[in-house]
Amino acid sequence: MTLIDFIKLEIVKSHEQAEEFAADLVDRWHANQIPGELNDVLGLTPREYQAWATGHVSLLTIAHWHKTSHPPLDSHRPWFKKSGVPPQEVVGYLNETAHTPVKQSRKKTGAASK
DSSP: OOHHHHHHTTSSOSHHHHHHHHHHHHHHHHTTSSOSOHHHHHTOOHHHHHHHHTTOOOHHHHHHHHHSOOOSOOTTSOOEEEEOOTTSOEEEOGGGSOOOOOOOOOOOOSSOOO
């Protein structure tokens, strides 16, 4: 069984508990106490692993996908958390995050330019 399996079975119930469990598994994997690929040990596909490790998507959200379905995202592009809380986070691509342009203020000098 993998960590994702324990989350799906609700043995691991909270985001904090899942992260602590994952940290322990990662430490043991780095100490060569657990063989295999790390994403397989956790129960994640390579893209799910990226979403968790660098995209800040919670393991609870990923486990929810396993029970329902993945969002319709391109598996060749990195996934990132855009909003929400576990297990119902909104996930998308980093370059789709709305950016609000910052208006630069102009200082008035009091003297008119000629």
